[in-house]
Amino acid sequence: xxxxxxxxxxxxxxxxxAGCAHQKRSVKREKEPGQxxxxxxxxxxxxxxxxSEAIIKDCFSQGWLDAFAKEAGxxxxxxxxxxxxxxxxxxxxxxxxxxxxxxxVNSGKVSVLAQEGAELNSVRDEQKMATSGESEGDNVSVGNxxxxxxxxxVRMTSILDQVEGxxxxxxxxxxxxxxxxxxxKVWIGDHEIQKTIEQAGASW
Amino acid sequence: MNKTxxxxxxxxxxxxxxxxxxxxxxxxxAMRPNLLSGNYQAASEYLAKNKEKVFSERDRLLYYMDxxxxxxxxxxxxxxxxxxxxxxxxxxxxxxxxxxxxxAAWVTTDNSLPYQxxxxxxxxxxxxxxxxxIGLADHNAARVEARQITAxxxxxxxxxxxxxxxxxxxxFARWLSGRLAETEGGNTALNDAxxxxxxxxxxxxxxxxERYKVGVPRFVVADALRVLDxxxxxxxxxxxxxxxxxxxxTFSKEADLKTMGQVVxxxxxxxxxxxxxxFWEARSDQxxxxxxxxxxxxxxxxxxxxxxxxxxxxxxxxxxxxxxxxAVQNLADHMGRIQAKAxxxxxxxxxxxxxxxxxxxxxxxxxxKNMAMAGALLSLAGTAAEIGNYAxxxxxxxxWITLPAAVNVAQVAAPVxxxxxxxxxxxxxxxxxxxxxxxxxxxxxxxxxxxxxxxx
Numbered sequence: 253x254x255x256x257x258x259x260x261x262x263x264x265x266x267x268x269x270a271g272c273a274h275q276k277r278s279v280k281r282e283k284e285p286g287q288x289x290x291x292x293x294x295x296x297x298x299x300x301x302x303x304s305e306a307i308i309k310d311c312f313s314q315g316w317l318d319a320f321a322k323e324a325g326x327x328x329x330x331x332x333x334x335x336x337x338x339x340x341x342x343x344x345x346x347x348x349x350x351x352x353x354x355x356x357v358n359s360g361k362v363s364v365l366a367q368e369g370a371e372l373n374s375v376r377d378e379q380k381m382a383t384s385g386e387s388e389g390d391n392v393s394v395g396n397x398x399x400x401x402x403x404x405x406v407r408m409t410s411i412l413d414q415v416e417g418x419x420x421x422x423x424x425x426x427x428x429x430x431x432x433x434x435x436x437k438v439w440i441g442d443h444e445i446q447k448t449i450e451q452a453g454a455s456w
Numbered sequence: 457m458n459k460t461x462x463x464x465x466x467x468x469x470x471x472x473x474x475x476x477x478x479x480x481x482x483x484x485x486a487m488r489p490n491l492l493s494g495n496y497q498a499a500s501e502y503l504a505k506n507k508e509k510v511f512s513e514r515d516r517l518l519y520y521m522d523x524x525x526x527x528x529x530x531x532x533x534x535x536x537x538x539x540x541x542x543x544x545x546x547x548x549x550x551x552x553x554x555x556x557x558x559x560a561a562w563v564t565t566d567n568s569l570p571y572q573x574x575x576x577x578x579x580x581x582x583x584x585x586x587x588x589x590i591g592l593a594d595h596n597a598a599r600v601e602a603r604q605i606t607a608x609x610x611x612x613x614x615x616x617x618x619x620x621x622x623x624x625x626x627x628f629a630r631w632l633s634g635r636l637a638e639t640e641g642g643n644t645a646l647n648d649a650x651x652x653x654x655x656x657x658x659x660x661x662x663x664x665x666e667r668y669k670v671g672v673p674r675f676v677v678a679d680a681l682r683v684l685d686x687x688x689x690x691x692x693x694x695x696x697x698x699x700x701x702x703x704x705x706t707f708s709k710e711a712d713l714k715t716m717g718q719v720v721x722x723x724x725x726x727x728x729x730x731x732x733x734x735f736w737e738a739r740s741d742q743x744x745x746x747x748x749x750x751x752x753x754x755x756x757x758x759x760x761x762x763x764x765x766x767x768x769x770x771x772x773x774x775x776x777x778x779x780x781x782x783a784v785q786n787l788a789d790h791m792g793r794i795q796a797k798a799x800x801x802x803x804x805x806x807x808x809x810x811x812x813x814x815x816x817x818x819x820x821x822x823x824x825k826n827m828a829m830a831g832a833l834l835s836l837a838g839t840a841a842e843i844g845n846y847a848x849x850x851x852x853x854x855x856w857i858t859l860p861a862a863v864n865v866a867q868v869a870a871p872v873x874x875x876x877x878x879x880x881x882x883x884x885x886x887x888x889x890x891x892x893x894x895x896x897x898x899x900x901x902x903x904x905x906x907x908x909x910x911x912x
Contacts, residue, residue, distance in 0.1 A: 277549075292610065292611075292614050293614075294610060334643070335643075335644055335647075336647065336690050337644075337647050337648070337651065338690070339651075340651060340654065340655070341651070342603075342606060342648055342651060345644075368642070369641075369642050369644075407690075451614070
């Protein structure tokens with residue numbers, strides 16, 4: 253009942269509650285990275301992990317490695333050369349490319365060379381120092397860098413289909429091994445992801 | 457004193473208390489002479505000295521943003537970044553709204569709530585931080601700010617469905633992210649930049665055209681064409697699409713720029729609008745109900761752009777970020793909610809005041825002397841409250857007051873070495889107002905950012 257007493261008590265209660273502010277943030281650590289819940293529907297850690305695993309598995313299960321080793325009598329030398337992102341999101345391909353390089357090195361069957369950019373620049377800087385006359389020792393020399401028998405090219409594309417409140421996203425990630433002498437594609441691997449994102453209308 | 461009397465005193469206090477809101481334009485006007493004369497250090501010292509007096513705990517985000525801007529203009533980049541980091545953290549923390557505080561604000565005033573910052577203000581925190589890192593020649597860190605901008609804008613994109621009237625994305629911030637991405641060098645950087653430029657063009661053509669009546673700046677299209685051309689065959693289709701959409705825009709090829717540098721001139725012009733109280737009144741007999749809501753007053757601006765010249769290359773600035781229009785439109789988006797709260801609040805306070813008067817009048821007739829006194833007080837408090845509510849009704853006038861009214865950009869290719877960028881500041885009629893010369897050290901194949909602030 254809207255008596256003066258009730259209104260007064262109501263006001264006082266509200267005024268006293270007014271000061272309370274709680275910090276509502278908690279952080280939960282996933283035991284296995286790449287397993288967490290997907291939130292926005294954009295490219296996520298789950299996508300990167302899944303793509304990584306699929307491409308590595310495919311790469312090592314095809315015949316190009318054995319064919320090369322048999323013909324050349326040595327491990328193939330590989331350099332990641334071209335990464336093309338045709339999606340509308342900032343996707344860092346290095347997240348799964350590094351996993352691929354790591355799997356290649358750890359298998360002991362493939363020799364991985366430095367990527368163009370910061371990696372190769374580090375090598376060149378060290379060589380520059382060797383020829384500058386600033387350092388002693390002859391363990392670093394110029395002109396002995398290996399060339400890639402194969403170049404890795406990665407291409408990421410996406411298709412977005414949407415109406416208000418609902419959208420489907422399709423990602424396709426392609427990785428190819430190109431013979432740098434003949435231009436032949438010796439391996440093509442890909443991974444496809446499709447998601448449907450639904451969203452209730454925003455309220456104020 | 458018995459419980460009823462105590463309760464009455466509390467009520468009287470509650471009814472008579474109006475949380476006075478901070479008026480950012482007040483301290484801004486006190487600092488303005490220093491700002492106009494370029495004496496940013498003095499303005500910053502003034503704000504620091506008056507911090508306790510002007511800002512309460514609820515307004516700390518404003519302090520961090522304003523002091524962050526002032527120290528940035530005084531070229532105290534490290535100090536500015538510390539303040540802007542506090543601003544970012546505070547905005548994150550305040551995102552969790554206290555239910556109790558919100559309920560109380562429905563009854564007393566929005567000024568009793570901490571200032572959370574508008575969405576576009578939160579994006580601009582990163583813009584000023586990026587300028588700081590550019591000033592410190594740390595492009596790596598500036599790129600981090602660019603990534604944080606992208607993350608924020610993606611969040612706003614997902615917050616508002618298309619078609620809803622809200623600040624969902626930022627053309628200028630997307631372009632800046634792309635430009636900063638380019639500073640890394642290499643094809644991946646150009647690819648990343650294209651993704652930002654593409655979004656920027658879309659946003660200018662949709663949201664910005666509709667909400668702020670601004671067209672796509674030519675320099676954004678030129679940057680998009682340049683990176684697409686440099687990316688080669690894989691992006692030939694996209695290059696042709698952009699060319700056909702903007703047949704009049706020319707661009708310098710990336711290859712031609714290898715032996716030169718690029719200078720990006722960022723001109724921050726004018727002063728952000730300030731909020732004032734607007735009132736509605738409803739009268740009946742002796743009763744009067746007053747409702748306050750905020751409205752932006754846009755400040756007049758004389759210098760609206762600039763023409764730049766470097767080693768014979770000339771370029772004109774174009775409007776990249778219409779901040780005044782963004783602020784005004786953003787407030788208009790929220791006005792429904794602001795006014796609904798203001799009405800509910802005014803009505804609730806009116807009822808309480810009337811109830812206190814009626815209740816007090818009844819108690820004043822009591823034979824118990826204490827009751828009678830308490831009753832008289834309550835009635836008085838009720839009447840005073842009705843008058844007080846009228847007088848004290850204030851809108852929330854908080855906003856980031858040290859922002860400019862607009863950001864304008866011009867780009868020019870430059871020969872390598874220490875150069876002088878000759879800037880002619882222009883009024884709306886295109887007439888020169890004054891000149892300024894800014895030094896810039898141009899490096900081959902790299903981007904140099906130069907920025908300048910005008911207030912008048």
